[in-house]
Amino acid sequence: MEHAKALAIKGVMTLVILYLVLGVGYSAGFGDVLILTLLLGIISYVAGDLLVLPKMGNVVATIADFGLALLLIWGVGAMLMNQNESLGMGAFFAALLIALGEWMFHSYMTKNILHDSSAEI
Template identity: 45%
Template sequence: MKHVIALAVKGVASLALLYVILGLIYGMSFGNVLFITLVLGLVAYIIGDLLILPRTNNLVASIADFGLALMVIWLMNSVLTNEGNILSMSFIASLGVALFEYFYHKYISTNVIDNSQTEKKYSGNLRYQTEASEELTPNREEIKNEKEDK
């Protein structure tokens, strides 16, 4: 149930954000914005929120979401529309998505992801010590004597 609520929050917020940027500013139709939001939301939730975020930190996951959003929005814009400024439109929309994802990751990490499995257990005793011996090279006569005794 936590994942359903998280997907719903992400879907509604992403739809509103992308509609303001892509729909109102750049004049894309609501159907295209909805389709881009659905595809981007599912892909970014699986890759960015469930795979990258638990293994890294919020900043790395947000940067990965920016790159993922840029690729998905640019690819879908190039297929769905024939406008000339597709790259700048995708870049601005991806910046908005990355900014939203930064705050969304805080919600995900506290309410959805079980951090007990991925936390590094620190025992507090990390005193490393090297081992040294008295001799650097073995004495050849002792080795020969050991072989003869056997």
């Protein structure tokens, strides 16, 4: 149940950011934003939050989340949205906002899910 709550928090955060940046800024459809949110959420939760965060700490996990978000939003987003214009700046801005949110989310993960006070915050 703890993981479901954590995924829900992460999902809402990511959905809001992607909708504001891609939906409003790039006229992406809600379905495209939702697909990106699900892909990014699941991959970054397993890779960043469950594997990298406990072993390497918040700084490395946040940088990894930024890189993953940038690549996924730029690459998959361009395919989903059939954009003629480059999504590079939008992907960068969205990834930056997601990384800032992840920085705070990692504190929640460390205290409530990982139960490991030795992880760097």
